[in-house]
Amino acid sequence: MPTFNVFVSIKKEDVPDNFLTEASAFIAKLLGKPESYVTVRVVPDQMMCHGGSTEPCGSVQLMSLGSLGPKNKDHSAEIGKFLEEKLKIKKDRFYITFFDIARNDCGYSGTTFA
Template structure:
């Protein structure tokens, strides 16, 4: 599954053309899930602030089945923050990332739940 969703106040033109493929490759390495099931979504041009400032910022979610959890999240946190800063130029202190471990019965794909 994983679904990686980024809402940001960056303009669409500021999102590198290769961002989705780079994000897919990053998550394949870090989560061990195949690229064929990876969903990457970037929502640019959002009206948003962080700390009452309109400097580049983001609200990020990562949904995954069975790989994430307290230990993996601690390992993933600095890598994910570095990736976002390098790829999008959003400073580490200008975003929140929420990581969800999704239960198989809560996910529908191809007309059925995954349990």
């Protein structure tokens, strides 16, 4: 159930057309999860300030059932590189918050993963 939420100050038209599908494949590979469970949400045109500056910036959340924790430093490096390349937002212009969700705290298809 990886969910990759990307809130950015850049305009919708500056998000590449294939960003959603590329991000979906990227997160699946990064976490070793089936892409059929990955959700990607991009919220552009956000009024944001980071470090006292309104230069392009963002706020990123990655939620998953497992695959997080000790590997977050590596995940952060890979996500930073990916977003800097694809969205042209410098990796020091966003934070990434990781959420390792308990199986009973995630509903899907009328039940939970517990």
